[in-house]
Amino acid sequence: MALLTGIREELLLKVTNILGGEEAIAVVKYLASKDRVTDDEIATATGLKLNVVRKILYKLYDSSLITCERLRDEKTGWFIFWWSLQMGQLEGFVKNRKRECLEKLKIRLEYEKKHDFYYCNNPTCKEITFEEAMEVVFRCPSCGRPLQHFDNSSLIRVLSERIETLQKELDE
Ligand SMILES: [Zn+2]
Numbered sequence: 001m002a003l004l005t006g007i008r009e010e011l012l013l014k015v016t017n018i019l020g021g022e023e024a025i026a027v028v029k030y031l032a033s034k035d036r037v038t039d040d041e042i043a044t045a046t047g048l049k050l051n052v053v054r055k056i057l058y059k060l061y062d063s064s065l066i067t068c069e070r071l072r073d074e075k076t077g078w079f080i081f082w083w084s085l086q087m088g089q090l091e092g093f094v095k096n097r098k099r100e101c102l103e104k105l106k107i108r109l110e111y112e113k114k115h116d117f118y119y120c121n122n123p124t125c126k127e128i129t130f131e132e133a134m135e136v137v138f139r140c141p142s143c144g145r146p147l148q149h150f151d152n153s154s155l156i157r158v159l160s161e162r163i164e165t166l167q168k169e170l171d172e
């Protein structure tokens with residue numbers, strides 16, 4: 001990982017892992033060791049199949065984590081694609097993911113706050129809203145046990161805390 005250091009490396013690998021797991025990490029590590037590389041070179045170096053390497057490259061490219069330069073090979077006349085890491089986009093990518101996550105958490109929090117929940121206390125069943133519980137006359141639609149009011153205040157607290165943490169990180 002010659003081009004990377006410390007926190008940014010950790011962040012890059014975390015993002016890469018989300019995008020494509022271990023195989024993507026192998027590709028990114030190789031990309032980080034060179035200025036620019038071809039897909040063939042990556043496949044040879046990592047032992048991954050060429051089509052797997054290409055799929056990962058497109059995914060990384062799609063997320064703006066790498067760039068691509070197309071040059072004509074003087075001998076064959078064919079185009080060669082050169083790939084390289086684009087670390088400048090990393091923070092932006094992470095911020096966007098955080099923003100998406102924050103939006104989802106806010107929607108979930110609103111939902112939890114707005115509804116009363118009922119639950120049969122059976123770990124394999126899930127809680128349902130008051131409206132749904134009315135329809136099934138307070139019997140669990142999955143297991144038939146009686147439904148009891150479910151206190152979601154601890155979930156609301158956890159959601160609120162996560163929202164606050166993310167919001168702070170985004171405001172930094
Ligand atoms: Zn149940």
